[in-house]
Amino acid sequence: MKYEMHSSPSDIQALIESRAAELLERHQVPGVGIGLRVGDETVTLGVGVTNLEHPLPVTGDTIFQVGSISKTFVGVVAAQLVNEGMLDIDKPVAPLLADLGPLDRRITMRHLLTHSAGIDAQYMIGNARQLLAHGADDSIQASIAHFASDVPMFAPGTNYSYSGPGFMVAGAVIERLTGKPWHEVLQERVLDPASMGRTFTRADQAITHRVAAPHDITDGVARIARNEGWQLGWQLPGWDVPGGGVLSTPAELLSYVEFALEQDAQTQWSTTLQQGHEPRLAIGYAWMKSEKRGLQTLGHDGLTIGYASRLTVLPEADVAIVLLSNSVKGKPLVRELEQLILDGLFGPEEAPHIPDFEPERYAFLEGLYDCGFYGQVDLRIRADRSGFELISLPANRQDGSFTIDPLSSPILLPVADGVLSAEPRSSDPDHWVPYIVDESGEAIALRIGSRIAKKVAS
Numbered sequence: 001m002k003y004e005m006h007s008s009p010s011d012i013q014a015l016i017e018s019r020a021a022e023l024l025e026r027h028q029v030p031g032v033g034i035g036l037r038v039g040d041e042t043v044t045l046g047v048g049v050t051n052l053e054h055p056l057p058v059t060g061d062t063i064f065q066v067g068s069i070s071k072t073f074v075g076v077v078a079a080q081l082v083n084e085g086m087l088d089i090d091k092p093v094a095p096l097l098a099d100l101g102p103l104d105r106r107i108t109m110r111h112l113l114t115h116s117a118g119i120d121a122q123y124m125i126g127n128a129r130q131l132l133a134h135g136a137d138d139s140i141q142a143s144i145a146h147f148a149s150d151v152p153m154f155a156p157g158t159n160y161s162y163s164g165p166g167f168m169v170a171g172a173v174i175e176r177l178t179g180k181p182w183h184e185v186l187q188e189r190v191l192d193p194a195s196m197g198r199t200f201t202r203a204d205q206a207i208t209h210r211v212a213a214p215h216d217i218t219d220g221v222a223r224i225a226r227n228e229g230w231q232l233g234w235q236l237p238g239w240d241v242p243g244g245g246v247l248s249t250p251a252e253l254l255s256y257v258e259f260a261l262e263q264d265a266q267t268q269w270s271t272t273l274q275q276g277h278e279p280r281l282a283i284g285y286a287w288m289k290s291e292k293r294g295l296q297t298l299g300h301d302g303l304t305i306g307y308a309s310r311l312t313v314l315p316e317a318d319v320a321i322v323l324l325s326n327s328v329k330g331k332p333l334v335r336e337l338e339q340l341i342l343d344g345l346f347g348p349e350e351a352p353h354i355p356d357f358e359p360e361r362y363a364f365l366e367g368l369y370d371c372g373f374y375g376q377v378d379l380r381i382r383a384d385r386s387g388f389e390l391i392s393l394p395a396n397r398q399d400g401s402f403t404i405d406p407l408s409s410p411i412l413l414p415v416a417d418g419v420l421s422a423e424p425r426s427s428d429p430d431h432w433v434p435y436i437v438d439e440s441g442e443a444i445a446l447r448i449g450s451r452i453a454k455k456v457a458s
Contacts, residue, residue, distance in 0.1 A: 005317075007344040009036045009043040015344055016337070020047035027333040028222045030215050031058035035250030035322035036341060037257070044251045050326065051213040053224055060251045063198060063211045064324035065236070067302020069253070069311045070246040074170050075113055075286030076260050077189050079269035086177050089113070089273070093173050100141060100172065101148025106156040112170040114160060114274035114283040115450065118152025121165035122451075124239070126373040128230035132237055140175060140182055143168040143239035153452060160277060162450035164243040167286075171242030182242055194259035199248040203235040206247050212326035214306015225328060229305025236304065244304055250322045257313055257320040270298055270315075278434045278447070279416045290429050293346045301430070303328065310334045319345065335430065351425045357413055359385045365420075365435055365443045368393075368457040374406040377453065379446065388412040388420060390433070407433070407448050 007015070016034060024030070024047065031048030044060025081087035089109040097103060104118070111117035124131070124146060131146065132138050143165070153161055171182045178185050183201045191199050200206045214234070216225040231237055236245035248256070264270050269285035276282050282289040290297045295314045302309035308330035312321040321341055323334045343349065359381050365388070369377050375395035382389045392408035409422040412433055423431035436445040436452070446453045 005038060005345050006347050009038050009041045012036055012341055012344045013043045013045055015340065016045070017047065019340065023333060023336065024048045027327075027330070027336075028217050028220065029325050029327040029330045029333045030055075030222055031062075031212055031326050032330070032333060032337065033058050033060060033062050033064060033212070033250040033322070033324040034337065035060060035254040035320070037254050037318075037320040038345065039318045042254060044249075044254065046250075050210060051224070052215065052222060053213075056210060058212060058326075059210065061198065061210065061249050062324075063200070063206050063209050063247050063249055064309065064326060065214070065244075065302070065304045065307040066246050066248050066253070066309050066311075066324065067244045067304045067307060068164070069248075069300045069302040069309055070242065070244050071167055071286045072260070072300050072311070073186055073190055073246060073256075074167055074174070074242050075284065076263060076267070076269050077174060077185060078109060078113060078170065079267035079285045080189060080263070081174065081177060083267045087173075093169065096176050097144060097169070097172055100144040103144070103148045103169070104152055104156060107169070108156070109170065109173060110273050111156045112166045112173070113286045115162050115166060116158075116160040116274055117156050117163065117166050117169070118154045118159070118161075119147065119150070119163045119166045119169065120153050120161065120372065121147035121150060121163070122373045123147075124165050124168070125230045128237060128240075129232060132232055138237040138239055140168055140171040140239050140242065144172055159452070160274060160283075160450075161447075161452040164240065167243035168239050170286075171239075174242075186246075190256070190259065194255050196248070196252045196255055199246060199252045199256075201235075201241050201245050201247065203233065211247075212307070212324070214304075215327040216306065217327065217329045222327065225306040231305070244302065248324075250324055253311060253322040253324075254320055257311070257322075261313070261315065277436075278419060278429070278432065281429055292428065293342060293349065301331075301334075303331065308334055310338060312338060317345075335428065339426075339428075349427065352415065352427055354413055354415065354424045357385070357387050362388070362414060364441070366458065367443065367455050369446050369448075369453040370456045371406040371448060371451070371453040374404050374448075376456070377406050377408070377446070377448065379412075382411070386411070390422070406453075409433075 046058030049055035094103040214225040280291040299312040376393040378391040390409040394405040412420040413424040415421040420433045434447040
């Protein structure tokens with residue numbers, strides 16, 4: 001089905017360029033690379049600079065870390081292997097990886113690709129610097145020994161919680177099936193056939209091209225994020241490449257989308273493998289499936305130290321959007337830019353109806369929730385009883401491990417059965433904070449950033 005567009009890609013480009021300076025200044029993000037394809041018309045552009053200390057203009061060919069958009073590459077390759085008869089996504093993977101540790105024998109590739117394996121192991125991020133000290137092996141195969149014997153968060157297939165380490169296992173499975181390291185598989189099966197000559201996995205490959213440097217914000221001022229985060233240097237550890245280590249450009253990610261959609265006709269990577277336990281959310285072969293503007297959406301967000309990104313594909317409208325920012329605090333900018341593009345293409349979104357908040361009805365949700373290595377959050381009804389407030393209680397570790405502050409929000413309101421939203425006037429599921437109740441109706445967890453945060457106190 002084709003949809004009548006309100007604006008052309010070139011019109012959208014002009015709109016973005018007219019707003020660029022104000023958007024970057026307000027969000028304190030140095031630069032952003034943008035790609036937009038509508039049908040056969042494509043535009044790529046950059047606004048802002050690559051590096052506050054050595055500024056060059058961002059372009060549509062500037063390289064960024066794309067973070068967890070990398071997981072979709074794993075999904076495309078896995079679907080290829082299924083189509084070729086090399087992979088059964090419902091066959092347990094433990095026997096294939098038996099020499100790497102005692103993985104739960106119920107875990108399948110379906111579970112890994114849909115975050116339903118029960119693998120937590122977020123300490124692989126928090127403690128990466130210690131785990132990789134003194135030249136320790138950072139290969140995908142080596143990663144599994146660190147968490148193979150962990151007790152799963154839940155029985156595989158019974159729930160889901162976003163898991164980067166799960167994609168370490170998925171990458172190891174693909175390596176074993178193909179007999180090649182992941183970076184070679186990626187090159188041969190995706191990058192070369194998609195003509196992605198500026199997409200890499202290592203710093204020594206990217207350094208001869210224009211690269212956006214990582215940034216953060218301190219006291220409202222953007223700054224270079226140098227030697228920060230969990231990686232020992234700029235690139236992510238080898239074990240994290242399947243889940244987050246791809247380096248690419250807006251133009252090349254648009255080429256990737258075109259290649260992936262062509263592949264889908266044969267491999268069906270967009271097939272729903274797991275419902276998301278939330279309204280209108282599901283997961284295909286690692287691709288997140290949701291709904292925007294009444295259209296099915298495929299895509300993924302990405303976040304690394306210094307970068308925030310989003311890839312959005314609306315197949316029914318033949319639209320693809322790539323947004324790559326060079327700030328770890330860039331997500332609000334990415335959201336606003338996507339909203340600007342969607343408004344330009346489809347017209348302004350009608351604000352959803354938000355029912356009056358009933359404090360007594362939702363008081364059972366109040367309590368303290370544990371977000372693992374992120375810390376904890378306290379969900380409380382606001383003093384004016386107009387909704388909830390989510391208070392962040394970051395982890396305060398003294399062992400030198402890396403932490404990320406958990407979500408905080410001055411207002412959350414119920415917007416659907418089992419769902420609170422930090423932006424109730426927006427239909428974007430990225431703002432959702434779902435809650436989980438037991439058989440008696442008692443709250444047992446929140447789902448923050450698609451990760452389970454268990455309730456530990458009322």
